[in-house]
Amino acid sequence: MKIQTLSASIRGGIAWMPVFMSVAIFPSNACLLAQDLNLSPTRPTVANSVTMQNRRVLQIETGYDAFPQKIPGNSQTFDTTLTYTPLTRLRLDFGWSSWNHRESGGEATNGVGTIGVGGKIEIRKDRPRFPALGLQYGAELPTASESSLQGYGQQIILILNHHYGKEGKFNVIVNGSMIQSDCRTREGCTYGGQQSIAMAYRLQKKTRLYAEVFGQNVPQSNAPPGTYFFTGLFHQFTDAFGINGGMRFGLTDHSASVGTTIGLVFGKRL
Known part of the structure; x- marks a missing residue:
């Protein structure tokens, strides 16, 4: 039995x-x-780290930038950006300005802005002795509804970032880029650059504080030419939703005196 x-x-x-x-x-x-989607927004700082969201995650960002000052005029932009990671070290980008406002010399222009396409690759991960290394490319296509809002050019960005401190709470991010713009004009393309260095501090598991200095000699990142100091934060409420924002302050005579940015981040695994 x-x-x-x-x-x-x-x-x-x-x-x-x-x-x-x-x-x-x-x-x-x-x-x-x-599982955590590992949201990695491209806002609110100009400098971006090599990190990207997890594989097969679609990330949607929408944000508003404003520079209401005399030089070079009242500038406001409402942007939307879609990023998708088909591979662990590859991110594809698509974005457009659904609404732009430009005011200069007493004349105001409103309309749909340009479309941007590109991507980012992670060449090397962050290691104890070596920083993470990445490369990003973006092209701006002349699809705006008004000629004064048109943009046509491209940008390539070298990305470095390295974590410091206990549990890597401090993240130092350095970006340097070459920019080709205004290729739609009769005078031909103009060339410039943008450099930025930012520090991110992980205050809590889902909250990061930012401080950044960036400079550019051409209009870029919804900001007029000049040198700026930025301070802001990103808070992730859930694995699939977060909010970011901050203030930009002009440090040079020809830069915008003050600006603000705020954005929402959504993520979904496909």
Whole structure:
């Protein structure tokens, strides 16, 4: 009798073994959905780290930038950016300015802005002795509704970032780029650059504080030419939603005196 009971128990255990193996080897969809999407917004700083959201995650960002000052005029922009990571170290970017306002010399222009396409690749991950290294490319296409809002050019950005301190709470980010712009004009393309250095401090698991200095000799990142100091934050309420924003202050005579930026970040695993 005991032998029959033991035999039945063994057969029952064998029958359930494939179920246990499938749970161990192939996590359920609920477990996959519960994983952190690792949102990595491109705002609020100009400098971006090499980090990007997890693989197969679609990230949607929408934001508002304003520079209400005399030089070079009242400037306001409402942008939307979509980024997707088909591979662990590759991100594809698509963005457009759904509404632009430019005011200069008593004349105001409103309309849809240009479209931007590009991507970012992670060349090397952050290591104890070596910073993370990445490369980003973006092209601006002349699709604006008004000629004064048109843009046509491209930008290539070298990205470095390295974590310091206990548990890597401090992240130093350095970006340097070459910019080709205004290729739609009769005079031909103009060339310039943008350099930025930022420090991010992880105050809590889902809150980061930022301080940044950046400079540019051409209009870029929804900001007029000049040198700026920025301070702001990013807070992630859930794995799939966050908010960011801050203030930009002009440091040079020809830069905008003050500006503000605020944005929302959404993520979804596809």
